[in-house]
Amino acid sequence: ANTMARDEIEQITGLTTNNLDAYWMPFTANRQFKKDPRLLVKAKDMHYTSADGRQILDGTAGLWCCNAGHGRQKIVEAVQKQVAELDYAPAFQMAHPKSFELAARLAALMPDPLNHVFYTNSGSESVETALKMALAYHKARGEGSRTRLIGRERGYHGVNFGGISVGGMVANRKQFGAMLAGVDHMRHTHGIAGNEFSKGVPKNGIEYAEDLMRLIQLHDPSTIAAVIVEPVAGSAGVILPPEGYLKRLREICDEHGILLIFDEVITGFGRLGTPFGVDYFDVIPDLVTTAKGLTSGVVPMGAVFASSKVYDAFMTGPDHLIELFHGYTYSAHPLACAAALATLDVYAEEELLTRGAKMAEYWQEALHSLRDCPHVIDIRNIGLIGAVELEPIAGEPTKRAFTAFLKAYEKNILIRTTGDTIAMSPPLIISESEIDTLVGTLRDVLKSLD
Numbered sequence: 001a002n003t004m005a006r007d008e009i010e011q012i013t014g015l016t017t018n019n020l021d022a023y024w025m026p027f028t029a030n031r032q033f034k035k036d037p038r039l040l041v042k043a044k045d046m047h048y049t050s051a052d053g054r055q056i057l058d059g060t061a062g063l064w065c066c067n068a069g070h071g072r073q074k075i076v077e078a079v080q081k082q083v084a085e086l087d088y089a090p091a092f093q094m095a096h097p098k099s100f101e102l103a104a105r106l107a108a109l110m111p112d113p114l115n116h117v118f119y120t121n122s123g124s125e126s127v128e129t130a131l132k133m134a135l136a137y138h139k140a141r142g143e144g145s146r147t148r149l150i151g152r153e154r155g156y157h158g159v160n161f162g163g164i165s166v167g168g169m170v171a172n173r174k175q176f177g178a179m180l181a182g183v184d185h186m187r188h189t190h191g192i193a194g195n196e197f198s199k200g201v202p203k204n205g206i207e208y209a210e211d212l213m214r215l216i217q218l219h220d221p222s223t224i225a226a227v228i229v230e231p232v233a234g235s236a237g238v239i240l241p242p243e244g245y246l247k248r249l250r251e252i253c254d255e256h257g258i259l260l261i262f263d264e265v266i267t268g269f270g271r272l273g274t275p276f277g278v279d280y281f282d283v284i285p286d287l288v289t290t291a292k293g294l295t296s297g298v299v300p301m302g303a304v305f306a307s308s309k310v311y312d313a314f315m316t317g318p319d320h321l322i323e324l325f326h327g328y329t330y331s332a333h334p335l336a337c338a339a340a341l342a343t344l345d346v347y348a349e350e351e352l353l354t355r356g357a358k359m360a361e362y363w364q365e366a367l368h369s370l371r372d373c374p375h376v377i378d379i380r381n382i383g384l385i386g387a388v389e390l391e392p393i394a395g396e397p398t399k400r401a402f403t404a405f406l407k408a409y410e411k412n413i414l415i416r417t418t419g420d421t422i423a424m425s426p427p428l429i430i431s432e433s434e435i436d437t438l439v440g441t442l443r444d445v446l447k448s449l450d
């Protein structure tokens with residue numbers, strides 16, 4: 001087997017039993033992992049190098065974030081230069097020039113009227129920021145009764161309390177008690193009959209948007225502040241919106257004075273073959289949350305895009321007063337701004353934000369060629385993201401897909417699993433032959449599963 005014995009790892013990396021145990025790993029089965037750690041020590045372009053010296057093809061862009069690929073020289077140099085020049089500047093009542101330059105460039109990437117950018121350090125923080133903006137927006141306009149937030153089953157909006165409250169992934173909620181008050185959830189759009197093995201956006205299920213009407217009727221629109229959805233749900237297993245669904249949500253929100261928030265932490269920065277999901281679906285929400293691809297994963301950073309309508313509602317009253325009592329020590333961190341500016345350069349020079357559209361058909365056909373593999377019950381794709389859903393082993397949910405993940409890693413490809421779904425979202429620089437390798441290896445893995 002390719003996996004290393006623990007003493008071998010200790011030899012190569014200098015890690016001892018003790019310092020393996022000190023690190024409480026996130027979203028990881030710690031005890032299992034530490035028996036047989038999977039350690040990455042280098043990355044360049046499409047590949048990681050594992051501690052035992054293997055080249056691992058990155059089928060997931062790290063965690064859906066390294067959209068420009070790894071070790072991009074321009075980004076590396078920009079961060080190195082920045083840290084030597086200005087390591088940190090306070091973000092409150094002070095600023096540094098790159099924060100303005102970056103915001104202007106980001107705003108120019110987004111369609112009007114999403115013209116204003118608020119910085120955070122992660123997707124989770126972007127979500128909290130957008131939810132707070134939505135609540136404060138209504139209050140600023142004298143509609144403080146609008147306090148209710150609506151998410152969706154199977155939604156993933158990070159791990160902070162607002163995010164897990166509007167989120168709908170049960171495992172991420174059930175350990176943590178009561179959640180935010182005044183939150184409700186629309187039904188998810190996974191598994192709608194007739195949508196199995198759809199290529200791209202599925203045809204059936206626009207009526208699921210009317211589930212928002214059910215909640216509006218139940219609670220009265222005057223109590224609802226905002227609806228938050230991922231245009232394409234990523235972490236729950238690449239769940240696509242039925243054709244027309246997002247447009248219908250927009251219409252309903254408009255009719256009832258409700259803000260619409262798109263969580264584009266995964267779909268932003270080229271994942272769907274357009275700069276944002278906003279562009280792909282031609283639907284303009286009031287707030288858009290982003291992170292990940294913003295810096296291609298190099299430095300933690302998130303950003304919330306706000307429409308002029310939202311921003312302007314705050315820009316009233318005496319101009320020496322703070323308009324929004326919210327922000328982070330590391331908002332607009334100089335290293336993150338430098339990384340993001342260089343990342344946007346790479347995206348522009350190599351046309352990566354639209355490259356997914358050019359590769360989408362090849363990606364789609366490659367993925368759907370797995371249709372006849374054992375255990376496969378659905379395949380979903382859009383842009384350069386895709387999922388292969390497996391039939392769960394009776395009584396042992398998640399086990400089959402996780403076994404596939406382990407075997408894939410042994411065969412030098414990195415994939416991700418959520419439940420019994422295998423998800424993939426490679427760096428946007430992936431070539432056709434690398435798609436062949438990724439999918440071909442996955443085929444071998446699927447054939448080897450019990």
Ligand code: PLP
Pocket residue numbers: 121122123124125127156157158159230234235263264265266291292
């Ligand atoms: N929102 C969405 C849609 C995400 O996919 C994620 C992460 O996968 C987050 C929020 C949370 O981002 P982070 O892990 O950077 O906090």
